[in-house]
Amino acid sequence: MEFDAVFIGAGHNALAAGVHLATKGWSVGIFECNETPGGAIRTEEVTLPGFRHDLYATNLGLFAGSAFHADYGETLAKRGLAFAPAEHCFATPTPSGRWFGVSKDLEQTVARAAALSEADAARWRTMLAEFGGDAPHLFALLGSPMSARALARVGWKAWRDKGTAWMLDTARLLTASPRAFLQENFESEEIRATMAAWGMHLDFSPDIGGGALFPYLESMADQSFGMVIGQGGADTMINAMVAELEAQGGTVRTNAAVAKIEASGGRASGIVLADGTRVSAKKAVIAGVMPAALVDSLLDGGTGNARYDRGARAFRHGPGTMMVHLATSGLPDWAANEDLKRFLYVHLAPDLDSMARTYTDAMAGLLPAEPLLVVGQQTAVDPSRAPEGQHTLWIQVRTLPATIRGDAAGLITATDWSEAGEAYADRVVDIIERYAPSTKAKILARHIETPADLERRNPNLVGGDSAGGSHHISQHFLFRPVPGWARHKTPVKDLYLIGAATWPGGGAGAGSGYMLARALAGG
Ligand SMILES: Cc1cc2nc3c(=O)[nH]c(=O)nc-3n(C[C@H](O)[C@H](O)[C@H](O)COP(=O)(O)OP(=O)(O)OC[C@H]3O[C@@H](n4cnc5c(N)ncnc54)[C@H](O)[C@@H]3O)c2cc1C
Numbered sequence: 001m002e003f004d005a006v007f008i009g010a011g012h013n014a015l016a017a018g019v020h021l022a023t024k025g026w027s028v029g030i031f032e033c034n035e036t037p038g039g040a041i042r043t044e045e046v047t048l049p050g051f052r053h054d055l056y057a058t059n060l061g062l063f064a065g066s067a068f069h070a071d072y073g074e075t076l077a078k079r080g081l082a083f084a085p086a087e088h089c090f091a092t093p094t095p096s097g098r099w100f101g102v103s104k105d106l107e108q109t110v111a112r113a114a115a116l117s118e119a120d121a122a123r124w125r126t127m128l129a130e131f132g133g134d135a136p137h138l139f140a141l142l143g144s145p146m147s148a149r150a151l152a153r154v155g156w157k158a159w160r161d162k163g164t165a166w167m168l169d170t171a172r173l174l175t176a177s178p179r180a181f182l183q184e185n186f187e188s189e190e191i192r193a194t195m196a197a198w199g200m201h202l203d204f205s206p207d208i209g210g211g212a213l214f215p216y217l218e219s220m221a222d223q224s225f226g227m228v229i230g231q232g233g234a235d236t237m238i239n240a241m242v243a244e245l246e247a248q249g250g251t252v253r254t255n256a257a258v259a260k261i262e263a264s265g266g267r268a269s270g271i272v273l274a275d276g277t278r279v280s281a282k283k284a285v286i287a288g289v290m291p292a293a294l295v296d297s298l299l300d301g302g303t304g305n306a307r308y309d310r311g312a313r314a315f316r317h318g319p320g321t322m323m324v325h326l327a328t329s330g331l332p333d334w335a336a337n338e339d340l341k342r343f344l345y346v347h348l349a350p351d352l353d354s355m356a357r358t359y360t361d362a363m364a365g366l367l368p369a370e371p372l373l374v375v376g377q378q379t380a381v382d383p384s385r386a387p388e389g390q391h392t393l394w395i396q397v398r399t400l401p402a403t404i405r406g407d408a409a410g411l412i413t414a415t416d417w418s419e420a421g422e423a424y425a426d427r428v429v430d431i432i433e434r435y436a437p438s439t440k441a442k443i444l445a446r447h448i449e450t451p452a453d454l455e456r457r458n459p460n461l462v463g464g465d466s467a468g469g470s471h472h473i474s475q476h477f478l479f480r481p482v483p484g485w486a487r488h489k490t491p492v493k494d495l496y497l498i499g500a501a502t503w504p505g506g507g508a509g510a511g512s513g514y515m516l517a518r519a520l521a522g523g
Contacts, residue, residue: 003029003251005520006271006281008258008298009288011039011460013498013513015241015252016068017286020517022248029279030250031271033257037242039288039458040466040500041508043233047327047445051392052385054234055323055449056458056466058376058394059345061221062509063237064228067143069510072244079247081240082231084382086344089222092194093336093435094350100190101343102219104226116188123185124223131220134170137162138217145515146478146486146503173212175473178204179352181212189351195219196355197347200372200398202471202506203318205359206352210473227344232384237508261285261298261495268495281494284520288499288513290460290469291315291481294490305491311482315501316475319362319399320451320464324425326393327386327445331377332436344381348373348435357408358399365405367412367424372398373431390444397428402451402463417452424450460499467507468500476505488516496520 005021007014010032018028036042040056047053063069064083073081091101100116102109106128114121137158144150159167173181178199182192195215196206204211230236242252257274268285272278287294291312295302302309334340349355349372358368376394379386386392404415409427414420425448432439449457451464460468469475478486480503488496488503498513500506 001029001277002280002282003027004281004283005029005286006279006284007031007286007288008261008271009033009039009460009499010037010252010254011288011499012041012063012238012241012508012510013500014286014288015238015245015513016072016510017498017513017517018245018250018252019072019241019248020068020514021521022245022250024521026283026521028245028248028250030245030252031256031258031273031279032252032254033274034458035254037252037254038235038238039460041234041238043230043235046325046447047392050387051327051390051445052233053325053392053447054229054376054378054394055325056454057508058229058234058378060228060230060234060237060508061225062507065221065225066509066511066514068514075244076237076240079240079243081236083228084231086227086229086381088339088342088344089227090194090197090345090347091340091343092190092197092347092349093334093340094190094193095434097336098190099336099340100188100194101340102194102223104223106223109223113188113191116190117186120186120188120191124191127185128220128223131224133162135220137170142504143511145519146480148478151478173216175209176212177207177209178211178215179206181216182352193349193351193355194347196352197349197372197374200349200355200359201374202467203359203399204471205399206356208472210471210476229344229378229381231382234508258298260300261287263299263492263495266304267493284494284496286496286498286516288460289497290462290499290501291497293459294497299492303491303495308482308485308491311485315481316470316472317402317462317465318467318470319359320402321454321466322397322400322421322424322428322451322464323449323454324395324397324428325447326395326443328391328393328439328442329389329444330442331380331391332375332393332432332439332442334436336435341377342380344377346375346377348375348431361408362399362401365401365403366408367400367404367406367420369407369409370431371400371428373428374398375432395428395432396466397424400451400464402465417450421448421450421453460501468505471505477503480505488512488519
């Protein structure tokens with residue numbers, strides 16, 4: 001077997017790159033160890049027949065707003081890609097019964113803010129107005145190839161358009177912790193908590209520098225555009241990409257684990273599958289794996305560049321995640337307000353201090369007493385995912401230790417996820433019950449995936465790290481995945497690394513795959 005480009009892993013970055021290269025006339029072969037393509041974007045009936053659960057990623061806003069979608073959206077729509085838009089995006093109730101939520105309709109959001117603080121309501125409006133001017137430059141930065149020259153170009157353009165004061169303010173935003181940014185801008189604890197929860201989707205607890213950017217961007221982008229999920233399931237985007245790739249002559253082989261990369265004379269010439277099959281690559285081997293797996297498992301003796309190999313082995317993963325999927329007879333009856341039923345995401349984390357404690361506990365190996373829960377109510381937006389009148393709940397539990405050393409609540413004694421998982425899922429359901437009494441009685445079936453299960457089902461989710469490696473500043477931008485290697489090349493000629501561990505990082509935005517494919521195809 002021989003292809004121009006041979007891919008290791010069928011994550012969405014590989015599929016996006018494959019679609020572009022195939023469209024440009026390259027022959028493309030993608031080899032995936034799992035039984036289905038898509039990696040961390042996968043939809044299955046894991047509880048009961050007729051209940052379609054997004055097992056991992058569900059919020060497809062990054063994909064809908066991506067450069068890849070801008071260029072291929074129409075083509076993919078013809079192959080079945082469809083989104084379900086959410087008007088009511090995300091909300092946080094607190095145990096006191098107060099709450100804040102962001103709806104696409106600005107007046108609804110502002111009215112909720114005003115009920116908490118008139119000053120915050122005014123600040124929300126001005127922040128949104130400023131976002132209109134900030135967004136083109138911030139998205140240019142996040143969508144730019146990561147080289148000093150490209151950064152200088154983006155910076156120069158921003159400075160010419162916006163001036164020195166804006167550059168300084170933006171540098172502060174890029175380096176601020178969520179707490180510093182939120183305390184400076186809002187006085188309501190509820191608004192601060194609602195926004196800070198987005199930092200915890202990555203590995204930014206409230207006090208980590210560099211963590212303010214994502215809460216700011218997600219909040220303002222959702223206010224401006226709303227959120228989207230896949231119509232019928234997140235796999236709509238995977239199915240459409242695979243169909244387009246195959247229509248362009250590309251091949252996706254599943255149940256095909258890659259065991260080795262063949263590199264002779266300093267050049268990657270192909271791969272060897274676990275069953276011994278050799279596949280030659282005429283132009284490129286493109287790995288969508290974690291950096292340590294690249295140098296330690298796939299290459300015999302690393303890349304030959306000691307600095308790169310050391311950096312790849314030192315690549316840090318963030319804390320783990322657990323998924324709890326519920327099939328239910330009804331949406332939770334949120335005590336704070338009935339309106340919460342209409343929101344796509346309900347975050348349960350009452351304040352910044354509890355998030356900080358949870359993160360510190362997880363990093364110290366403790367099961368947090370009060371983890372942050374992201375309760376996804378997909379069927380409030382897309383009822384097609386469950387039988388009529390019934391619902392799915394998607395609960396992402398942030399943040400958890402990969403290896404358990406104890407329980408911050410002192411109740412769970414097991415230190416192995418295979419034993420602790422169900423007990424911890426009970427804690428999760430108990431927390432929801434506190435905010436929405438009688439939710440337990442509505443549960444028809446439950447499926448859990450612990451951090452260990454996540455890694456077993458996708459080797460890229462190391463220790464259950466859902467974001468593909470820490471996004472702290474010291475491992476992001478020019479430093480991702482290894483300082484000096486942020487443009488998806490490796491020291492081995494014709495061997496490239498893409499995926500969440502590489503610039504621009506985790507999420508369903510197809511950024512690394514499309515950036516590399518355009519570089520290889522010359523546009
Ligand atoms: C629980 C969870 C919730 C998330 N929620 C969201 C969300 O709502 N929105 C969002 O934007 N992002 C979300 N993310 C993050 C996002 O899903 C990922 O960052 C993104 O999908 C990663 O894509 P990727 O292309 O890097 O590769 P992956 O999706 O990690 O896929 C890599 C593929 O490579 C395969 N592979 C690895 N090694 C080999 C090998 N040796 N041989 C063959 N195949 C191999 C794996 O099996 C896998 O299929 C979430 C992630 C998780 C885990």
